Amino acid sequence: MLSRSFNIKKLIRIDAFCFSTATIQNEIDGHKAKIMARGLPKKKPIEGVKDIILVSSGKGGVGKSTTSVNLALALKHIDPSKHIGLLDSDIFGPSIPLMMNLNDFPQIDVNKMMEPLRNYGIKCMSMGFLIEPGAPVIWRGLMVMQALQKLMREVNWGEIDYLIVDTPPGTGDTLLSLIQNLPITGAILVTTPQVAALQVTRRGATMFEKLSIPVIGILENMSSISCPNCSTEIPLFGAGTQKLAKEINCRILEQIPLEYSISVQNDKGIPIVVSEPENPITFSYRSLAKKVVEFVENKANKI
Numbered sequence: 001m002l003s004r005s006f007n008i009k010k011l012i013r014i015d016a017f018c019f020s021t022a023t024i025q026n027e028i029d030g031h032k033a034k035i036m037a038r039g040l041p042k043k044k045p046i047e048g049v050k051d052i053i054l055v056s057s058g059k060g061g062v063g064k065s066t067t068s069v070n071l072a073l074a075l076k077h078i079d080p081s082k083h084i085g086l087l088d089s090d091i092f093g094p095s096i097p098l099m100m101n102l103n104d105f106p107q108i109d110v111n112k113m114m115e116p117l118r119n120y121g122i123k124c125m126s127m128g129f130l131i132e133p134g135a136p137v138i139w140r141g142l143m144v145m146q147a148l149q150k151l152m153r154e155v156n157w158g159e160i161d162y163l164i165v166d167t168p169p170g171t172g173d174t175l176l177s178l179i180q181n182l183p184i185t186g187a188i189l190v191t192t193p194q195v196a197a198l199q200v201t202r203r204g205a206t207m208f209e210k211l212s213i214p215v216i217g218i219l220e221n222m223s224s225i226s227c228p229n230c231s232t233e234i235p236l237f238g239a240g241t242q243k244l245a246k247e248i249n250c251r252i253l254e255q256i257p258l259e260y261s262i263s264v265q266n267d268k269g270i271p272i273v274v275s276e277p278e279n280p281i282t283f284s285y286r287s288l289a290k291k292v293v294e295f296v297e298n299k300a301n302k303i
């Protein structure tokens, strides 16, 4: 009898404990959800912008800006009726002003929104338009995020079918903020074939997967160099991209060679798609643009 009452008491205590831990757990979950809701802003489209395409890479200097610029121009070429925007979100090292030959300060409209600058039929916005040329940006986290907010929310894009976003290298705060704030249609991973670049590309792919951002595919840049004497293609930096593509279950969209004219035309502010319309590299960028359009249309059809 005694032991029975003891057991019942024990049971009641266990029950009460279970009840209280469940209640506490619920409270913790609710609290977590609140923190998440606070920490993760709700994704909000950019007014007037239909599809946002991120151009990203694990490493710096592999050709994100070159890809972004030529992709934007190729999208305009394959369908001139489309409105294309180019957003340079690299706060510390903006390249779009040089490559698109734009360097004015943007006009501010009556609603205090910045008007994008325009060249070759593409509307562009970059941190580079807002600072003195050559001036270093010595900012810390909060200021960077404020600048990014301006670029995301205080630009009067008008009507845009494809907004190409050139991102800073790596998986840092800027990229995460873009992903948390904007509905991204898809991302292109730019890499060169060196092992060091491929390793960080894998990391980028994993991050996109975790954050449910569809990867359109890999753009392999500086794939090979053409021998000036016999025109043999030499894979200067190795040939590991195919292996990576298999591993991360991703297709290689295009392979762009290391080519003097790409670099020279970038520096002149007349990207190769504009300056050399008959160059096979220009055809590759147009093919990339067609694949991006197909991806966007397929995605839209599935919804």
Ligand SMILES: Nc1ncnc2c1ncn2[C@@H]1O[C@H](COP(=O)(O)OP(=O)(O)OP(=O)(O)O)[C@@H](O)[C@H]1O
Residues within 6 Å of the ligand: 057, 059, 060, 061, 062, 063, 064, 065, 066, 067, 090, 093, 095, 168, 169, 221, 222, 256, 257, 258, 259, 260, 262, 263, 264, 266, 267
């Ligand atoms: N396929 C190529 N052939 C020759 N030069 C190239 C090629 N791709 C890019 N470049 C040149 O390499 C340099 C770096 O390219 P780009 O600025 O596009 O890289 P990025 O990844 O955007 O760099 P960052 O990480 O600094 O923003 C530039 O001078 C560009 O003109």
